[in-house]
Amino acid sequence: AQKITQTQPGMFVQEKEAVTLDCTYDTSDQSYGLFWYKQPSSGEMIFLIYQGSYDEQNATEGRYSLNFQKARKSANLVISASQLGDSAMYFCAMREVVNSNSGYALNFGKGTSLLVTP
Amino acid sequence: NAGVTQTPKFRVLKTGQSMTLLCAQDMNHEYMYWYRQDPGMGLRLIHYSVGEGTTAKGEVPDGYNVSRLKKQNFLLGLESAAPSQTSVYFCASSSHRDRDPGYTFGSGTRLTVV
Numbered sequence: 001a002q003k004i005t006q007t008q009p010g011m012f013v014q015e016k017e018a019v020t021l022d023c024t025y026d027t028s029d030q031s032y033g034l035f036w037y038k039q040p041s042s043g044e045m046i047f048l049i050y051q052g053s054y055d056e057q058n059a060t061e062g063r064y065s066l067n068f069q070k071a072r073k074s075a076n077l078v079i080s081a082s083q084l085g086d087s088a089m090y091f092c093a094m095r096e097v098v099n100s101n102s103g104y105a106l107n108f109g110k111g112t113s114l115l116v117t118p
Numbered sequence: 119n120a121g122v123t124q125t126p127k128f129r130v131l132k133t134g135q136s137m138t139l140l141c142a143q144d145m146n147h148e149y150m151y152w153y154r155q156d157p158g159m160g161l162r163l164i165h166y167s168v169g170e171g172t173t174a175k176g177e178v179p180d181g182y183n184v185s186r187l188k189k190q191n192f193l194l195g196l197e198s199a200a201p202s203q204t205s206v207y208f209c210a211s212s213s214h215r216d217r218d219p220g221y222t223f224g225s226g227t228r229l230t231v232v
Contacts, residue, residue: 044225105163111160
């Protein structure tokens with residue numbers, strides 16, 4: 001299986017500051033998709049942003065942007081103007097082929113715990 | 119509300135007992151998945167299905183069985199629960215369209231095996 005690496009077990013950021021959460025991936029596929037999910041203490045998985053491997057521009061969704069560097073195989077999440085409600089676990093994931101009949105599944109990293117301080 | 123519904127939300131089992139977790143989606147998605155989440159491990163794929171009547175093993179399938187008799191339902195069974203199966207279980211579904219990145223997750227089932 002392809003591998004997702006999140007090297008930061010925990011991060012702190014002050015409210016209103018920007019923060020970058022790192023994600024690197026390993027794949028030999030030409031076509032793949034990269035995702036970021038947020039998991040607050042309540043436990044649900046909240047989709048944040050998606051980047052396709054053929055997308056030329058970095059994805060953005062409100063305060064979230066994905067810094068996609070294909071040659072380096074990195075897909076870092078940037079959160080601008082952090083808010084207290086951004087405190088949560090953040091998971092990077094990659095869509096991988098699991099079935100020759102176009103079957104896909106998400107392969108997750110181990111996550112980064114982000115704490116936003118006042 | 120459209121989405122993925124998991125039942126039950128919480129369960130405590132004794133070692134050796136069996137149970138079935140139910141996942142239901144109303145988005146007409148072809149693909150459905152079962153993941154488990156353990157502290158520090160992220161989510162790991164247990165089993166998945168690419169359509170009604172089909173199932174396949176994921177990364178950590180041992181001790182689990184699944185069935186997808188109807189397109190909207192994906193069942194995860196534990197025949198003889200073990201303490202190592204204490205975890206939070208997530209069901210998810212997705213469309214088969216390449217350009218549709220949407221994966222919808224259920225709210226999770228917290229299972230404790232004592």
